[in-house]
Amino acid sequence: MAIPCILRQWVTTTILLGVISQGAATPILHHGSNGTIINESDGSEVWCEPSEWYNILWFWFANFLLHALSVRSLPGESWISSTVFKFCCLLVPYTGVRRGLCLILRASNLAGDDLQAAARANALCMVIRGPEWRPRDGQVVDGCSIETSKAQKCPRRRKRRPSSKKPFAREPQSEKGGEPEITIVDTNHSDITPVQSPIRGNEVTLKTKDLYVPPPDRGVIDKLTKWLIETHRFQSQPPTANIVDHLNVKIHGVCQLAPGYALSYIPEDMKVYSHIKHQRSLSISRLLGVNHTPDIKLASTHDVPRILFSIIQTVMGGYSLYKARGNQIERYGYAAYGLTVLPYMMVSVINLIGSLLSSEYETVYLVHSAIMDEMKLRGGLCDGVVGTLERPSHQTYVYIDGEKETRPQGQMNEFAYSSGQLHCHDTTDGSPKVELQVSAVNDKHSVKDVWLAQKWCRSCRAARKRRKKGEEGPSVNPLLCVPSHSGFTRLSPLWYQDWLKGLTILLLMLALGLPYVIIAVLSGWKVNNSTNTQRTFVTNWYICGQIQGYAVSMVEGVDGKKNVMKSFIIIFLTYGSYSIMGFYVVVQEMLQMGTCKAL
Numbered sequence: 001m002a003i004p005c006i007l008r009q010w011v012t013t014t015i016l017l018g019v020i021s022q023g024a025a026t027p028i029l030h031h032g033s034n035g036t037i038i039n040e041s042d043g044s045e046v047w048c049e050p051s052e053w054y055n056i057l058w059f060w061f062a063n064f065l066l067h068a069l070s071v072r073s074l075p076g077e078s079w080i081s082s083t084v085f086k087f088c089c090l091l092v093p094y095t096g097v098r099r100g101l102c103l104i105l106r107a108s109n110l111a112g113d114d115l116q117a118a119a120r121a122n123a124l125c126m127v128i129r130g131p132e133w134r135p136r137d138g139q140v141v142d143g144c145s146i147e148t149s150k151a152q153k154c155p156r157r158r159k160r161r162p163s164s165k166k167p168f169a170r171e172p173q174s175e176k177g178g179e180p181e182i183t184i185v186d187t188n189h190s191d192i193t194p195v196q197s198p199i200r201g202n203e204v205t206l207k208t209k210d211l212y213v214p215p216p217d218r219g220v221i222d223k224l225t226k227w228l229i230e231t232h233r234f235q236s237q238p239p240t241a242n243i244v245d246h247l248n249v250k251i252h253g254v255c256q257l258a259p260g261y262a263l264s265y266i267p268e269d270m271k272v273y274s275h276i277k278h279q280r281s282l283s284i285s286r287l288l289g290v291n292h293t294p295d296i297k298l299a300s301t302h303d304v305p306r307i308l309f310s311i312i313q314t315v316m317g318g319y320s321l322y323k324a325r326g327n328q329i330e331r332y333g334y335a336a337y338g339l340t341v342l343p344y345m346m347v348s349v350i351n352l353i354g355s356l357l358s359s360e361y362e363t364v365y366l367v368h369s370a371i372m373d374e375m376k377l378r379g380g381l382c383d384g385v386v387g388t389l390e391r392p393s394h395q396t397y398v399y400i401d402g403e404k405e406t407r408p409q410g411q412m413n414e415f416a417y418s419s420g421q422l423h424c425h426d427t428t429d430g431s432p433k434v435e436l437q438v439s440a441v442n443d444k445h446s447v448k449d450v451w452l453a454q455k456w457c458r459s460c461r462a463a464r465k466r467r468k469k470g471e472e473g474p475s476v477n478p479l480l481c482v483p484s485h486s487g488f489t490r491l492s493p494l495w496y497q498d499w500l501k502g503l504t505i506l507l508l509m510l511a512l513g514l515p516y517v518i519i520a521v522l523s524g525w526k527v528n529n530s531t532n533t534q535r536t537f538v539t540n541w542y543i544c545g546q547i548q549g550y551a552v553s554m555v556e557g558v559d560g561k562k563n564v565m566k567s568f569i570i571i572f573l574t575y576g577s578y579s580i581m582g583f584y585v586v587v588q589e590m591l592q593m594g595t596c597k598a599l
Contacts, residue, residue, distance in 0.1 A: 060586070067093065072306060074099075074122065093347055097553075102233075104503065107358060107500055110494075118298050119268055124265070128262055135422070137416055142408050203437045203439060206422075207480065214236035221498065221502060251363060254384060256382075257380055258375045269493070271389075274388075275296075275387050300361050301362075310348045313348040318345065321341065321518070332528060332589060337586040339538075340586060365384075366386065367386065367388060371485055403490065516542075545579070552575055
């Protein structure tokens, strides 16, 4: 960890010295015809000469590359993913605007403590049951429930009743008016009493289900924020949809997952308590007169080098705009190369605000839960946890207004293996014992049946024809849902969250529209002596850089080194042509205009 920090400090120092030396060498830079002397308004004179390679390289570095360096990395992000994302920001300038807006939306520095600040920054993770999870023989799982699959819920066309006044026998319907209730009796066990159940047989399909449900959208602002601002890592998703790629993400401490388990990012509104590993530490604290649990302090940084990169790029971009007011616009109109820095400068300003409101984390921290203890009993290893989802028993916790505790609700099922088959029955007090045969959800046969059943439901016309012939669609077992994670406490929404959402939408509108307003004010959208090729390349660079930035920003949701490299190649071949043409126009105009220095 020390080598990257030293290298980053060295790069920052080199860039700052370069900026100072370049500014001292060229205090006034204006462009004119090659080899001419121009009198300025203050009486000074400048000498114009052909642009050299280092002049072009410095302009490209100070106005474009520094923008990519100012984009924040995600907590625990590998160097390959970070480098690919920054290169995408260089090719498509508006790629990093959504990440900067998400940092402003989360504003982790405004949280009350370090644990909740890390949760808002997506720097905490927990162990969950994955789709491949299987219970052990004799294991009792709380919070199980039986649900009907989507294929079973498919409505069928009802046949018309005969218009007769004679009474006819109706099938027994459930209270909710769904499928008829079937009596299930297992003949292998004499102590089982007949019960009414919505299950058509004694076979169910195992599935993990999330207890956490994202908060619903309360209005137009929430919907706009969800679709325009939030990226894959910062969306409010169920834990099973926000998995941590632990092979490519840096995890604090040691984490070796047992088969069937996965890591998931903790949502921002999930309460994380302080975790005391040893009861002895708590006893010593009480002897010292400390009655409360010590606060947890997590290692984070404001990332001063990245803030400096944003400031330098903004200043250099403004300086390029100042120079473009003269001969550049008179010669090239709105296609002047000094105006091409506007999109990069806008995104750098957003990255600067995001870096000031959110801290940066080098790793992702582990949080303790009951599922983690279950995984350890199966051979898993986790060390270095910083918090827990379980409310400590030694704490007298008073719930704040708006907080809500969510615990597993449902049956308590005991699983057992017999003759290679998995069976389960409800062990809840007072409930009848019903033996069910459990099939795996990821078996090829089950997946095929589910797919065929859903296809059967979607093709209504074909289904009606098959029913007329007496054919039936494939049967799908009901789902035995097992909670994927332990209970939690949901925090109340922060009072300033709506203000942050409004601010991010306002900044997005300014980032999209302000560059065109500035170009219109400085150039009046005049063509002047620019060629059609120059205007086409620059205009496509502006517009496509904004539109394509929304799609390219989704590369942060790609897992695995190979997939990241494949995504980068696809993005370069698909979206890189406009930026390459724009860079070509910049080099062409700089070679035509030349570079002017003060005498």
